[in-house]
Amino acid sequence: MSYKIKFKGPESLSGKEFTYCPGCHHGIVHRLVAEVIDELGIREKTLMVAPVGCSVFAYEFFDVDGTVAPHGRAPAVATGMKRAMPENVVFTYQGDGDLAAIGTAEIIHAANRGEKITTIFINNAIYGMTGGQMAPTTLLGMKTTTSPYGRSAENEGYPLHMAEMLSNLPGVAFLARTKVNKPQDVLKTKKLIKKAFLAQIQGKGFGMVEVLSTCPTNWGIPPVEANKWLEENLVPEFPLGVYVDKVGDEK
Amino acid sequence: MAEKVMVKGTEAIGEAAIRAGCRLYFGYPITPQSELTEYMSRRMPQVDGVFLQAESEVAAVNMLYGAASTGHRVMTSTSSPGYSLMQEGVSYIAGAELPVVFVNVVRGGPGLGDIQPAQSDYFQATKGGGHGDYRLVVYGPESLQEAVELTEKAFDVADKYRNPALILADGMLGQMMEPVEFPDFRDLSTLPDHSSWAMQGAKGREPHKITSFDINEHVLEQMNLRYQEKYKKIIENEQMWEEYKTEDANVIIVAYGTMGRIAKTIVNMAREKGVKAGLFRPITLWPYPYEALAKLADQAKLFFTVEMSMGQMVEDVRLAVNGKKPVEFYGRTGGVVPTPNEVLAKLMELI
Ligand SMILES: Cc1ncc(C[n+]2csc(CCOP(=O)(O)OP(=O)(O)O)c2C)c(N)n1
Ligand code: SF4
Numbered sequence: 001m002s003y004k005i006k007f008k009g010p011e012s013l014s015g016k017e018f019t020y021c022p023g024c025h026h027g028i029v030h031r032l033v034a035e036v037i038d039e040l041g042i043r044e045k046t047l048m049v050a051p052v053g054c055s056v057f058a059y060e061f062f063d064v065d066g067t068v069a070p071h072g073r074a075p076a077v078a079t080g081m082k083r084a085m086p087e088n089v090v091f092t093y094q095g096d097g098d099l100a101a102i103g104t105a106e107i108i109h110a111a112n113r114g115e116k117i118t119t120i121f122i123n124n125a126i127y128g129m130t131g132g133q134m135a136p137t138t139l140l141g142m143k144t145t146t147s148p149y150g151r152s153a154e155n156e157g158y159p160l161h162m163a164e165m166l167s168n169l170p171g172v173a174f175l176a177r178t179k180v181n182k183p184q185d186v187l188k189t190k191k192l193i194k195k196a197f198l199a200q201i202q203g204k205g206f207g208m209v210e211v212l213s214t215c216p217t218n219w220g221i222p223p224v225e226a227n228k229w230l231e232e233n234l235v236p237e238f239p240l241g242v243y244v245d246k247v248g249d250e251k
Numbered sequence: 252m253a254e255k256v257m258v259k260g261t262e263a264i265g266e267a268a269i270r271a272g273c274r275l276y277f278g279y280p281i282t283p284q285s286e287l288t289e290y291m292s293r294r295m296p297q298v299d300g301v302f303l304q305a306e307s308e309v310a311a312v313n314m315l316y317g318a319a320s321t322g323h324r325v326m327t328s329t330s331s332p333g334y335s336l337m338q339e340g341v342s343y344i345a346g347a348e349l350p351v352v353f354v355n356v357v358r359g360g361p362g363l364g365d366i367q368p369a370q371s372d373y374f375q376a377t378k379g380g381g382h383g384d385y386r387l388v389v390y391g392p393e394s395l396q397e398a399v400e401l402t403e404k405a406f407d408v409a410d411k412y413r414n415p416a417l418i419l420a421d422g423m424l425g426q427m428m429e430p431v432e433f434p435d436f437r438d439l440s441t442l443p444d445h446s447s448w449a450m451q452g453a454k455g456r457e458p459h460k461i462t463s464f465d466i467n468e469h470v471l472e473q474m475n476l477r478y479q480e481k482y483k484k485i486i487e488n489e490q491m492w493e494e495y496k497t498e499d500a501n502v503i504i505v506a507y508g509t510m511g512r513i514a515k516t517i518v519n520m521a522r523e524k525g526v527k528a529g530l531f532r533p534i535t536l537w538p539y540p541y542e543a544l545a546k547l548a549d550q551a552k553l554f555f556t557v558e559m560s561m562g563q564m565v566e567d568v569r570l571a572v573n574g575k576k577p578v579e580f581y582g583r584t585g586g587v588v589p590t591p592n593e594v595l596a597k598l599m600e601l602i
Binding site: 014045046047049059062063066068069073076077079080082084085105106 | 277301303305306307309311313315316317318319320321323325339340343347450451453454455458459460461463
């Protein structure tokens with residue numbers, strides 16, 4: 001009996017098994033990014049910058065040249081790469097601790113320079129890797145290991161809205177906030193990711209997609225409930241939508 | 252080699268870097284080296300290079316990391332507080348084994364300090380500064396001509412060992428003007444080929460991964476042992492120093508950089524007073540020329556270390572001399588440059 005391969009993973013994934021927890025959205029987003037790279041035919045000229053955080057191993061999961069930046073500095077590392085190799089496609093993959101806390105300056109300035117790079121921003125409202133501490137994106141009242149009484153505006157300030165902040169910068173060519181907790185969202189997110197890459201490929205400027213994501217492990221709820229929790233709590237705080245779109249037609 | 256031209260220190264280093272094939276510069280202004288950043292902003296576009304003023308030294312060093320990972324010759328320059336900020340990146344770059352050239356034009360510290368010349372970043376430059384077991388090749392030029400030559404060498408050595416190198420200058424070198432002879436422009440096509448490891452796109456090959464990272468402690472230990480093997484080779488091959496009138500000397504002054512240059516005057520003044528003084532001037536501050544200095548312990552009755560710091564290199568001198576002879580120290584700090592007369596007076600007290 002012979003078998004025919006009807007379904008195989010994207011070429012731009014190395015095939016290494018993901019190390020993410022069950023129900024974590026990192027894996028879904030990895031797959032979408034890889035499919036987009038395949039469809040754009042850019043695998044052989046893509047350079048990736050992995051972050052510090054749960055997705056630190058992203059450089060191994062993608063079958064492209066890759067490195068790991070210091071915590072939060074991925075946009076600066078990507079800037080150096082892109083300036084050295086303008087013909088290549090450079091993307092960063094960052095969590096909210098990475099991008100919205102320690103790396104706030106780097107992302108704002110890369111976006112403001114209109115750096116022709118693409119950023120995939122995973123907002124799960126918590127620090128995953130280090131065991132569930134408060135992130136800048138943690139919701140008011142949300143309990144974490146470092147906000148055990150719930151985040152309060154008076155003590156810790158308000159959830160930081162990166163997409164809204166960055167959308168004011170003229171160097172940004174594409175910016176959207178999305179989620180992947182339902183199948184139709186997954187398809188939509190893929191289109192948005194593609195556009196964030198096209199913003200770079202077309203030379204228009206900086207492109208970013210913020211993906212509201214789950215961290216069932218550190219939220220302390222099972223995956224299915226986490227998807228629901230995201231819908232009911234994260235989405236009202238972080239409005240979905242396309243904030244900036246200067247991308248032309250694909251051709 | 253062309254004829255001599257008058258240039259300012261910071262600009263001499265910038266031009267030397269460009270001639271050595273550096274085509275990407277990322278930096279952030281800080282006195283007393285801002286003219287180097289300014290110089291690169293003028294020159295880089297003229298040679299089809301990249302100049303980018305980063306939003307901070309933290310960003311600058313990470314831009315270097317990215318650019319170096321593509322296999323290009325890259326450089327940044329800064330002064331003490333800025334170099335402190337870069338330490339995170341320095342450690343990552345050393346761990347990722349990227350050939351990068353740093354320039355630290357040292358000023359008075361600690362903290363914001365002042366903008367006058369100092370040598371008080373010696374510990375940070377030669378003993379670490381960032382986290383982890385790593386080393387940088389560190390050069391301490393005494394003149395602009397030497398700074399130019401060492402800048403070119405720094406790029407070659409960085410490439411050869413895939414290791415960052417540092418030009419440790421001071422505010423005096425940065426600000427002075429002197430005639431220098433520049434080397435010819437390096438033909439970029441003759442630069443070492445880094446395509447075997449650099450991130451240039453995985454076309455027709457396995458992807459290249461560049462990190463300073465492994466979660467498995469045994470693998471990380473292996474990585475560290477590999478670094479140490481490399482450092483051993485650097486120690487064997489790259490030590491540089493100068494001896495001045497040491498043949499018959501029984502008093503050995505040890506000084507580097509600007510202080511080493513001033514020390515030549517002190518040697519001559521001491522000799523006029525009948526003191527058989529000589530100078531040992533380390534040029535590589537790491538790897539430190541311990542053996543060469545130790546050899547002088549047989550003939551000397553006294554070692555006298557002079558620094559523009561409260562005594563940082565004196566620890567290396569003591570290591571080299573290893574208790575065989577007394578090692579005395581004199582230093583000024585905070586941006587004060589010792590005068591030959593005051594150093595000589597101190598020396599005469601000691602003998
Ligand atoms: C300079 C520095 N500070 C702190 C850390 C520790 N650290 C590792 S991951 C992390 C949080 C990452 O959170 P996030 O970016 O939200 O990613 P996630 O793990 O949730 O995917 C922190 C604080 C570090 N590695 N480096
Ligand atoms: S800790 Fe959270 S973010 Fe990290 S892999 Fe697990 S679920 Fe995902």
